[in-house]
Amino acid sequence: MQQRVPIAGSVPGGNPGRGNAETRALRSALAAARVESARLAARLEAAERQLMAGRALVSARRAAGEEDAVLGEALEDLWSLTTELEEANSQLARETAERRAELAAVDSALRESEDRVRLAHRYAGAGAWEWDVQSGTMTCSAEYRDLLGLDPDACGTKEDWLQSILPEDRASAERAALRLLDEPGTPEFEVEYRARHPGKGILWLAGRGRLQRDAAGRPWRLTGLSIDITARKRAEIALRDANENLRREVEKEVAAREAAQAGVTQTLKLEALGRLTGGVAHDFNNLLAVVSAGISLLARTEDPARRERLTSSIASAAQRGADLTRRLLTFARRQALRPEPIALGPWLADLGGMLSRSLQADIAVEIATPEDVWPVHADPSELELALTNLALNARDAMPRGGTLRISAGNTTLDGTEEPDGLQGDFLRLEVSDTGTGMAPEVLARAFEPFFTTKPGSGSGLGLAHAYGFARQSGGGARVRSREGQGTCVTLLLPRAAEEASAPAQAEPAAEERPLRVLVVEDEEAVAGLVLDMMRHLGHAPIRAASPALALEMLERGLEPDLVFTDVLMPGGMDGLDLAARLKALRPGLPVLLTSGYGGAPARVAAAGLPLLRKPYTLGALREALAAAADVRKPG
Template sequence: MREGGPDGARQTDRTRIEDESEQWRAAAREETDALRAERDRLREELAHRTVQLRQAEARLREHPHAREPAREALPRACRPAPPPTAEELHVAVEALQAVAAELKQANAALIEANAALEQRVAARTEALARLDRQLRDSEERLGLTQHYAGAGTWDWDIKAGRITWSEEYCDLYGIAPGSVTPSYDAWIASVAPVDRAVAEAALQDCLRRRDPDFRVEYRIHHPQRGERWLAGRGRLVCDERGEPVRLIGLNIDITDRRRAELAIAAVNESLRREVEQEARAREAAQARLFQTLKLEALGQLTGGVAHDFNNLLAVITNGVALLRRGADPPRRERLLDAMDQAAHRGADLTRRLLSFARRQALRPEPLDLGAWLEDMRELLARTLRGDIAIEIEVPAGLWPARVDAAELELTLLNLGVNARDAMPRGGRLRLSAGNLWLDALTDPDRLGGAFVRLCVEDTGTGMPPEVLARVFEPFFSTKDVGQGTGLGLAQVYGFARQSGGAARIASRPGEGTRVTLLLPRAEAAPGAAAGPLPEAPPAEQRAPLRLLLVEDDEAVAELTAEMLRQLGHAVSRVASAPAALRVLADGLDVELVLTDVVMGGGEDGLDLARRLRQQRPGLPVLLTSGYGGVPARVAAAGLPLLRKPYSPEELRRALLAACEAGGGREAGPERA
């Protein structure tokens, strides 16, 4: 790996210069060896040619004409010599021609050899001079680099056990040149004791694994500079058998870098502590803010509920007071109607609160939204004004939705009323539906799977961002006091979430509002909706029934018992599940048990129903509750449930259905 920063750059330059120097030295050695071999060959060739020349001269001197002095040969030459024979002439001519050819050839070869030798010597001399200059330049650059970079080189001949250190190396360690014999033990002794094991392990690991790159960092104690950090970088050379033979490298001072790293680490640690402290402070502040917001929301919720219920209670209590004073029949009927309306408004307010809190009991079933929207058109038209047009757009192949149709109807009416109030001068209400696949990883509400989208869009005044951010809060309303409870959109939100989907809203001032409901897709096709039980004449009610009423609220128990008596039934009352089990064990003969679910004293109505299914399997049990958290438990047990508050007619029909169902299926263990 390449070192980062200035140290890495200097290391790279030093390595490159060392490689170039080694290459130049090898090239110079090769050129020198070649010149020496060429010189020896030329010398041998020159000696050979010299021997040939001397032999030719000797043969020339041995010629008969060469041995006779000129003054003796002249008279004889002037005398008519006997003519040579043809054979003698022929031999003499051949000898002279051979000698002349040999001389010419030897002379030419000698001249050519001398010229070639001079050229080669000149070329090799120039090359050697150039390589020598390059080598000196390289060594000078390497020396300057090591000097200014504070790098010291070392060379370890592993086979011979010989180590050499440069002057810069000695300076790094604070060693006087020549005062210490370079050795492995001397190097280990110079390393700080705390890092000796690390340094030795790094070196031995490099040798064992035959790793060509040797890297290590350790501390030393410099006699003058104190503690210093050094980095060692080296290259391992192995022979043809893979055995380590040489390790060459350098050391550089990285004290400044390590100090900077330690300083950065200290700063990071300080920042980490500060960030953690700030995060804890922020979390504490957020917790206080959330608590404040919860208290504010609780106060707003309590105030809104108290305001609305006080109005309803005022109608009921004042009506009761007026009735006790006496009133003529017309006034009596008006007071009773007002009290009845107040009670129904209270029940509706409670249902809205439960829906917002997602505790309202829902009965989801497959629903064809296309047909349902067409059925809702007339009801919406009566709710809206005549200057508001209704548009419905449903694509072919729309999936069925799994939803409580009654609660969805209330939700759509809430949205229709809001749209009507936002369009005082008329406009258009557009209802549309579509299929939608959601990815839980990207959806803001973490919804995943198949959903049916129901959009309600108006062309009204729209809402500014500060209002849009709070529209789903309970009792938040922009209407005047007394004009609305502020639970409409809160009920829409709670219903959508409880149904397994989501409610989303988009709006801009002057551009209208769009509310989108995401409802889960139903796997089964929608069937025929089960209508209410038909009005049954008194003869069909199995009256009089013998009933056991289990209710811990005295006032509710008294009114319920009175309604049952008016329906013609015989009623026995107890206030707890254990009391009911005791009277039944004592022999009380009843045909149906009507029990509240949530009661004090340990066991509740659901526990009582389970015990009765074990002790008296055929005895019908009808549960009743006004608490929103029990319907899922009741549904899991397969028991009928009558939700409070209920009218005498609703009670009559529930009793009839419970009797027709009989004991129902066996109540199994409660499921979450």
């Protein structure tokens, strides 16, 4: 009796989800070997039966003594056939033995393949499963049940699989399965979810599978693996927590460093403020000494020549004080600028001619301006003052003469070339000299106000003014220098959006006429002087101590020719607010602003009104009033 070989499905621990090529090839070979073995066994039994029957017939004939020739020939043929059958039987026996050996080898290979799969699943923390889509049933391998700690009959349907997933991940896992069924072009199944093991707690699993469809394209079977990825997920969570802790530590460290840096910066600011206030106090004390001493002497002398000298000294001190204040405001970016397009070619040529006449004879002035240089958007008077200050600094650095060069060029910045992150089109104005240059420690403080290496001369505001002007204009300032090799100061100023217009021809001064001026000034002393100056010029001033009072006077019927108002005043309304109200109430009424501080430079510039900077002379007041009153003339 033949030994029965177990069929594939009866292999212990059989995996319903096997789909690898090796296992399938072994199963196919095993089935073919079984068929061939059965066929050979049937042939062998038939040959054995024929052989036994022939031998029995020959023996019976010989015992009966039948020796006739015909019978002899038949017996010979039968004996020959019997021999052939014996040989065939031997051959068949050998083939049967070979087939059985092949069958045993295939069966052994199949068992080894199944053992390798089970071993791989065990060490990979994986379990196989198969979902019959048509019937809705699921079959799980022993490894899958061990992976989740399930009972042998726990994995029966798709609903059983969903119940094994934590409620938080159940919906996403079901969506992944339904999407696989609804989208024909997506045969691969991938999902990560959490499940609870009775002994190990919560596990992270990664489901991977492939959907097979029948000939009609309908979903048939989904075969796949579930892999334990708990260790990887825990490592990711630990890494994320470590990164978060590191981020918090870095933030704490950065905050501590920023606090320390802020303390250092505050200390430096206080030191700079101390130097600034000390410099201002020193310079203004000198100017006030000239003014106070000059006034005392002026009251005690009757000599006209001496009175003229004293008056000139007092006026010079006042002008120096005004210049000092103007430079400080520019450095602090509190000066109200009036930028406009400037054609640098002719403008720098005129400035170069003025500097050639002003500087000492042994200093050569060179102006280099390309023909294609862009127009610059800047305040002409402040730009002239900045370049003049730089030229005077260069002159002081060349006591034995040299060359002063002012050049202009176009440049486009992308935000990475300059420390201030400037972007766009700019004009690069460079003022260079061949003088003594600066030491590194001096260069580091070049833009500080009241820092000077020339005791007894200069205020230390030349470079500071140029820096403040460039920054307030929307650009920047740079300086480079080496001892014995001269200095180069670079101003970066924005390009004008439109071309510069030709300078307007000066018109003949209009004939002055008496004006009724509403003066809005809160300071009593200043208001008294302004009223006296206007009366001296032949005008009829009327004072209002606040913008609110000025509006009240206008509502009562006052009809002034012009409103002359300070910009900064206490209360809820300043001069700019008053100008805005007057624009709505009296559209044709001219307004002239005045300020010594310019605390709102952007608002002053946006107002588009004429501005007379304090302090001002009688002549400057006359020109400003005439220009402002002339605005409402037709034409």
